[in-house]
Amino acid sequence: MKHVRSQDVPSDVVREPGAKQATIKRLIDTTDGADRFVLSLFEVTPNGSTPPHYHDWEHEIFIVDGSMTLQLPDEKRDVKVSAGDVVFIPRNEPHGFITGADETCRFLVVAPTERPPIRNYFMSEDPYQYEETAGHR
Structure with a gap:
């Protein structure tokens, strides 16, 4: 078992x-013994x-605090997301995130550990x- 305060990661x-202006905290990773999913905390200032x-893999996102814009280039649209929102990104769906001059956003991402050959595009x-x-650190 692993138990840690996110502030200590x-x-x-x-x-x-x-x-x-983006950081990642690997809260639960394969080095912790995770063999199905990893959990990361991103912050975009x-x-x-x-x-x-x-x-080539899906992931799930939970907005912890703040807000940002989710960019969906294939759909030619942007979606405003904020604390409490949940987002599912299917495999191979182009996506990006952007914050404005007065925005900071922290969000959790769950992704599989067993991915097809690692290919990010x-x-x-x-x-x-x-x-x-x-x-911010």
């Missing part, structure tokens, strides 16, 4: 192409994003960006 910068991408060629800001 270190954050890592999201280093995917085009990501801005003001003017941040995880640009549109897709992958990032629809950005920009490098990731992250700058420390007061109160």
Whole structure:
């Protein structure tokens, strides 16, 4: 069994192409013995994003606090999500997240551990960006 306070789990910068002001905390991971699902806590601070991408597995999202915009490029629409919202992303569905100048969003992501050969398809060629800001680490 693992029991830990989320505040005690270190954050890592999201280093995917085009990501801005985004961090991840791997709350439950394969290194903990998880063999079916992993649980991660993402934080996207003001003017941040995880640009549109897709992958060969589904995942489930729960918005813990704050708000952001879910981008759905195939549907050519954006959806505003906020604390308490639940989102299901099917496999191979392009999606991304973006926060405005006054928005920060923290959200949980559940994803399978046994994924098809790891293939993320990032629809950005920009490098990731992250700058420390007061109160966010």
